[in-house]
Structures are given as structure tokens and as C-alpha cells.
Amino acid sequence: MIDVTSYEVVITSDRTMMSNHHGKEFLGFLATGPAVGLPEKLWMWLAAPKIKVDGEGRPIEAPYGLRKIEAKLIDAGFRAAVIDPDHIHKHLDGMKVLMVGHHDFFAYGPPSNEWWLITGEEPVNRLSFMRFMRSETVRKAKAKGVKVIAGGPAAWQWLWELDFWRECGIDVVVDGEAERVIVDLVRKALDGEELPNYVFVGPADTPSIDEIPVIKAASVNGLIEVMRGCPRGCKFCSVTLRPLRFIPLDKIEKEILVNIKSGITNAILHSEDVLLYGGDGIKPRPEAVIKLHEMVRKHVKGSIAWSHASLASIKYAEDNFKLISRLASEYLLTEGQNFLGVEVGIETGSPRLAEIIMPAKSAPYPASMWPEVVEDSFRIMHENTIIPAATLIIGLPGENSYDVVKTAELIDKLRPYRSIIVPMFFVPMGVLKNRDWFKKQYLTSDHIDLMIRIVNHTLYWAEDIMNKFYLREPYLTPLRFLLKLFIQYVKWRLSRLVPVIEATTHR
Amino acid sequence: MSLIVKCLKHLNIIYVRNVQNLVIEMLDIELKSHHMVIVLDSDLDGLEMVLRNMAELSIKNGFRRFVIHVISTYGNPYYLEKLRYLLQSITSYTVVVRYEGSSSSDLLKLINKLPSDSSIFIRRDSPLIDALKERGLNIYLW
Known part of the structure; x- marks a missing residue:
């Protein structure tokens, strides 16, 4: 025993x-x-x-x-x-x-x-x-x-x-x-x-900053929280119901040191929008974000990732302060790191639906500009070797075929930019948590067309990402091989499925 | 605050005094809560009524926490299926849900323990309604 x-x-x-x-x-x-x-x-x-x-x-x-x-x-x-x-x-x-x-x-x-x-x-x-x-x-x-x-x-x-x-x-x-x-x-x-x-x-x-404890032992892949809550108020999201709190730098530093002590050399900064750390409402404040990265890079010799960032913040930060380029060149893409991974939310390509369901997601830009905000920030990320894994929601309450077509058009515009896009069916959460789930029978031919475009986009860039950035370490070779095999398998399945789907939906 | 209550609070035991001077143990988060009793022997058609009551109490008395005590013949945890939509509709308040049994004696026992200003939601033709008569409680019928 x-x-x-x-x-x-x-x-x-x-x-x-x-x-x-x-x-x-x-x-x-x-x-x-x-x-x-x-x-x-x-x-x-x-x-x-x-x-x-x-x-x-x-x-x-x-x-x-x-x-x-x-x-x-x-x-x-x-x-x-x-x-x-x-x-x-x-x-x-x-x-x-x-x-x-x-x-x-x-x-x-x-x-x-x-x-x-x-x-x-x-x-x-x-x-x-x-x-x-x-x-x-x-x-x-x-x-x-x-x-x-x-x-x-x-x-x-x-x-x-x-x-x-x-x-x-x-x-x-x-x-x-x-x-x-x-x-x-x-x-x-x-x-x-x-x-x-x-x-x-x-x-x-919800707990105050003082009530949130410092972790005692290492977190998976060095993930540490830099803020809680989100000020954007998107109706489908539960996080936005909670007040916004910034974790002070000294607390973040303590958690990084806990991870380093356990041999974790990387860090993932967890936030709904890392660029809003210490921000002014929905506008990023460069000094606060730079201080955060400066402190993190002082300790973290491996890679730094962001859990999430908003596309509007990326565009605003770069257009007004060249903040993305500065973070990338001075703190992120250093010796031990050749790309930065982050999750971002597109959710829809329709300005009409964006205005209803997530009116502040594009702020400080108007919701009517949402597709341009998405495209611009994808370009900015591509130019700075930031690889987004983007989500997109199918079946948002109030969605119509116009919205789906607008989203498909946006996906086509994003083709030049290195990224993974993942379509997700609407799950009732946040203010919409009492609404109906998206079900298979609600799928229209427009949805299927959109999903095929997304899968093609993602497969195209997944190979590029694997070849140039991801799983490059020698010990990960078997994993890389298996994932490449999987991508080929999905392509093969898709090539057989698409004609069948097209024949069915156009009948 | 009496010395006894102060001592009990120090021991982290929270008490609610009721009309019969009986006490019940509660979580800290149930402090300053408004207590609601829902008698669930069918689908909860009174959902809007419960939500409206919460909103009114929040505006009038500043309540941000609600404890929902459930008397239900569906049993534990299956009564939650009937309460699911209500729980999914609440985003602004803290809600604690407790199962308190299924019979009229469970209902009476519960009512004896709760503050007299608790809200009680019950179907108009529920067989348990007789147990509530003559008690001067805030009864909401659906």
C-alpha cells in the first residue's frame, strides 16, 4: 500500500x-x-x-x-x-x-x-x-x-x-x-x-479581485488568467454577464512563477480579450498591455499565447497605436517562438445580425462595419504571424438566409489570411440561454454551403500551419504524421460527400 | 443583533428566525435572500409569475439572491426538469435550489421554518393548497 x-x-x-x-x-x-x-x-x-x-x-x-x-x-x-x-x-x-x-x-x-x-x-x-x-x-x-x-x-x-x-x-x-x-x-x-x-x-x-486566489500548483500549459468578464455584452455569451475585473500584475506574476517552478516554460494569457487588459472601456490602452507582456516575457522563455482576443481590439490597437506589430516584434515572436496562437470570434458576417445579437462586438467601430473589422484584423494578424482559431455561430436566433449568405461572402474574403475557422451551432447561453437549441433539421442548403466553404478554408490553412509552424518539435513527429493523415482523410470524405449534398440540397 | 446570533455567525452558521422561532441552517450565500416555495406537481406554468416576483423584489427590496425551495412529487433530482426553463431564464440573480420533499406535511414543515414574507407559488387546483390556507402567506396561484 x-x-x-x-x-x-x-x-x-x-x-x-x-x-x-x-x-x-x-x-x-x-x-x-x-x-x-x-x-x-x-x-x-x-x-x-x-x-x-x-x-x-x-x-x-x-x-x-x-x-x-x-x-x-x-x-x-x-x-x-x-x-x-x-x-x-x-x-x-x-x-x-x-x-x-x-x-x-x-x-x-x-x-x-x-x-x-x-x-x-x-x-x-x-x-x-x-x-x-x-x-x-x-x-x-x-x-x-x-x-x-x-x-x-x-x-x-x-x-x-x-x-x-x-x-x-x-x-x-x-x-x-x-x-x-x-x-x-x-x-x-x-x-x-x-x-x-x-x-x-x-x-x-462574483468574487472580487481579493477573493480570487493565486494557484498553488501548475496549470495546463501555463494558462493564467489576466482578467475576468467582458464589457462587450454579446447576447449569446455567458461571460459577458459577469463584471469586468483586471487581475493585478503582481498576482499574474506569482502564478507565472508557480508554473515556472513546476517546469512549465510557456504561458497562455487567459482573458476574453487580452488586448483589453487595463483598457479604457472597449478601447485598448497600450501602456497596460505592454506592461503585461513585458512582465510575462521577463519570466517566460518559451512561447506566449493569448487565449482570446476580439477582432475589434486587434484592429483598433494596430490602427491607432501599431500595438500588434510592437507586441509581436518586441515580446511575442522572439527566439523561442515563431507564431502566436489566439482564439477569436467572428460569429457572423452579417452586419444586420451583428447589430441585433452583438452590437458592441465591433466597438468602437459601428456594427455596420463588422465584416470590414473582421477582414482588417485578419490581415493584421496574418502580417504579424498571429494565427487565429476563429469561431462562427450557425443558427443564431433571428438568423435568416441573407445573414448566412453574408457570412459565406466574408469567409471567401478571409481566404488569403492564415487561420483556422470553426463553425459552431448555436447553444443557448448568456442572455439567450432560455432560447431553443440549433437542431440538425434547421440546417438549410445555405448553411451547408457555408460549412463547406469553412471546411475548405480550414483544411487549406491547416496544412500550411502544420508545415511551417505547428508540431515542429522532433518528438511530435508521430503526432504530426497522424494529424496529416487525418486531414487527408477529411479531404477524401469531403470530396465524396459534397456532390451528394449538392445533389440533395438542389433537388 | 443579539449576542447569541453574533456567536452563531462567528461559527459560520447562519440562521433565519421564523414566526415559530424555529431555525434552519443555510449557506452564507443564502443570507439576505428572499425565500420562495414552488409546489411542483405539474409543469411550471407559473414561470412568468416567479420571474416577475423576483424582478419586483429586486427593485423594491434590493434582493439579488433567491432561495427556491421545491416541494414536488417528481422526486429529486427529476423535479429539476420542470424547473429547467426557469433556471435558464435567470441571469441577474444568485439562485439556490433546494428539494424539500413531496407531501403536504413536508410543505407545512418547510413553511414553519421559513420567514413569513416568503413567496409561495402553487397550482390553483393543487391538493396541497388546503395546507396553506389560514396562514396569511404570500401565495401566488397559477
Whole structure:
């Protein structure tokens, strides 16, 4: 029997979350799809290989959200730790509370639900999570009276999985920023008190900067939060319901040092819009953004990535301050880094729909200029070797065929710019969270035409990105080979599918 | 604030005093909440009524937190299916949902524990409605 510290609170997730995705965050997206053309085990290895753990089963890197919860509970005096899902059994004796978090428990979020709809097969993140919750260890834990708390950005999905909720014996689901509630909930759980079933943390209970703890151990691929909330107010987004808070530089620095101490040499700056760090409303302020990058580069010798940036901020920052070129040349594209990856949101190419659904996304430019804002910022990114992974939402409430055609036109205009574009079906979130989901039967021939254009764009640039930028490290050669094979497979499938679809939709 | 209540607060146990001087343990986040009881023995047709009540209480009394106590024959956690649309419609407030049982005695026990200004939402022809009569509560019928 291995002698391990007894943790009364064990925080975990399934393998698709508890992985560093070979050090390439973007590969984690493979876990949102079903295993296409490959055995599931090989697909899982591609998307989410096992992570290094210590003797107690604590992962060297763990999802940032779980690290925050861990830190909050440790600060409150609990014996709590993030434990790898394969090592939970080591803590069965001492465990009293099991906390599970996920970005997409049941694959209802984007883009998982879309791959599921298109292929008709369950994505591996769903399969993996459900397998974990049905594992012997979790069942044993429940049988001995361990309280189970589920949370994270996908907490709402449990409301659609009540049979599974019951099967797993979930005690409480927490939806929203948990810092203000989690200590109290865990204390009550440990004391054996009656717990509520569901907690939705509203804007009034979002934690202040002081209530947000500094992580105690490394996060996956060095991801660290630089701000929370977003001022743009897009109706489809849940983040925008929360107040905007900038994490102070000293706190960010502490977290970078935690990661570096664990041997993580890269950093991903997490924010809904990195360029709005310290900003003036929706206008970037160059001094604050430069100070942030200066501090990060002082410590991080590997690559720096941005989790998200808005296209309007990119255009505004470059047009007014040449900020993008300056950041790229002075802080980002240095010796250890030849490109910068970032997620951006196009969502629609229709100014009409943009005005209704995301009127401030293009600000300070008017929504009527949205397609130009998108195109200009794609050009700016291309010129500065920034590679965006862009999302686009199909089936937004109020969308009509004019909107879909405008979006298709925009996709054609973006062809010269190196990028990955991912279409996503509308999932009710944010202010629109009580609206209807986009369903397969709502797909029109315009949608299909749009999706084909997007896939062609992405396949074209994916090969270029793989050849010049991505997975260049020698130890990643097998992975590169498999992904190239996958791209060829998708091309082949598409070449056979398109004529059939065209014949069907034009009939 | 009495010394006893101060001591209890220090011990992180929050109490709500009700008309019968009974107390219930609550989370900190349930402090300064308005309590609502929803009797769910069919689809929640009174959704708009609940949302309107929340909005009114938020404007009038500044409530940003609501605790929804559910009495339902659907059982735990299946009652949440009937409450799903309501929960998905709430974006501005903190909401805590508790399952409190299914019978009229569960309902009476619950009401005895809650503050007297709690709102109660119940179907007009619910068999549990008799249990609420003569109690002078804020009852909303749908």
C-alpha cells in the first residue's frame, strides 16, 4: 500500500480535461469530437495523453479552474488537492468530498454538439467523462458516503442529464464563479449537513479581485488568467454577464512563477480579450498591455499565447497605436517562438445580425462595419504571424438566409489570411440561454454551403500551419504524421460527400 | 443583533428566525435572500409569475439572491426538469435550489421554518393548497 497524504477533498475531472494535450492546447479540441477514422484509444492519445503525476497522483499540470478551487480550499484550511482521475483510488479512505469540473461534461457545448450532430456519434469528452463517473472508484466513493459536487462552465448541462445525475449521486451542482460559495459548501458537506441541489452564482456574488486566489500548483500549459468578464455584452455569451475585473500584475506574476517552478516554460494569457487588459472601456490602452507582456516575457522563455482576443481590439490597437506589430516584434515572436496562437470570434458576417445579437462586438467601430473589422484584423494578424482559431455561430436566433449568405461572402474574403475557422451551432447561453437549441433539421442548403466553404478554408490553412509552424518539435513527429493523415482523410470524405449534398440540397 | 446570533455567525452558521422561532441552517450565500416555495406537481406554468416576483423584489427590496425551495412529487433530482426553463431564464440573480420533499406535511414543515414574507407559488387546483390556507402567506396561484 502506497503511503499517501489523506485529502478530505479531492478535485478532479476525466482524462480529456486532465491532460496537457502534448503541450499544444489546440490539440485538446480533438476531444470535442468523436474518434473519426481512428480507434478511440488512439484518438484519446492524440487529444489527451496522460499527464505526469507525483506519488500521490497529483498531476504536475491541471486545468486552471480546478487549480483555483484547490487554492481557495487550501487557503481556507482544507486538506484539498487536484488528483488525476487514474489515481483517485489512492484517496478513497480519506476522501469525504469529491469535486468534478469540466468545460463540457456531456458534449452539449460548442463545438462538441456540432460534431455529434454531424457525425451522429458521441464525442470522446462525453464518453470519457461518463466512463470516469461510472468507474469502480467513483462508485465506491459514493457508496461510502462521499459527497459529490459538480461545477465549472458546463455545470448547466447537468440539468439535461437528470438520470445520470441520479446514477452518480450528485449532491450539488454549482454554476458560475465559485470562489464565494465553495468554501461554505465544502464545509457543510464535510459536516454532513443538508446541501442544496443547485447553485447559480449571479453577478452580485462574483468574487472580487481579493477573493480570487493565486494557484498553488501548475496549470495546463501555463494558462493564467489576466482578467475576468467582458464589457462587450454579446447576447449569446455567458461571460459577458459577469463584471469586468483586471487581475493585478503582481498576482499574474506569482502564478507565472508557480508554473515556472513546476517546469512549465510557456504561458497562455487567459482573458476574453487580452488586448483589453487595463483598457479604457472597449478601447485598448497600450501602456497596460505592454506592461503585461513585458512582465510575462521577463519570466517566460518559451512561447506566449493569448487565449482570446476580439477582432475589434486587434484592429483598433494596430490602427491607432501599431500595438500588434510592437507586441509581436518586441515580446511575442522572439527566439523561442515563431507564431502566436489566439482564439477569436467572428460569429457572423452579417452586419444586420451583428447589430441585433452583438452590437458592441465591433466597438468602437459601428456594427455596420463588422465584416470590414473582421477582414482588417485578419490581415493584421496574418502580417504579424498571429494565427487565429476563429469561431462562427450557425443558427443564431433571428438568423435568416441573407445573414448566412453574408457570412459565406466574408469567409471567401478571409481566404488569403492564415487561420483556422470553426463553425459552431448555436447553444443557448448568456442572455439567450432560455432560447431553443440549433437542431440538425434547421440546417438549410445555405448553411451547408457555408460549412463547406469553412471546411475548405480550414483544411487549406491547416496544412500550411502544420508545415511551417505547428508540431515542429522532433518528438511530435508521430503526432504530426497522424494529424496529416487525418486531414487527408477529411479531404477524401469531403470530396465524396459534397456532390451528394449538392445533389440533395438542389433537388 | 443579539449576542447569541453574533456567536452563531462567528461559527459560520447562519440562521433565519421564523414566526415559530424555529431555525434552519443555510449557506452564507443564502443570507439576505428572499425565500420562495414552488409546489411542483405539474409543469411550471407559473414561470412568468416567479420571474416577475423576483424582478419586483429586486427593485423594491434590493434582493439579488433567491432561495427556491421545491416541494414536488417528481422526486429529486427529476423535479429539476420542470424547473429547467426557469433556471435558464435567470441571469441577474444568485439562485439556490433546494428539494424539500413531496407531501403536504413536508410543505407545512418547510413553511414553519421559513420567514413569513416568503413567496409561495402553487397550482390553483393543487391538493396541497388546503395546507396553506389560514396562514396569511404570500401565495401566488397559477
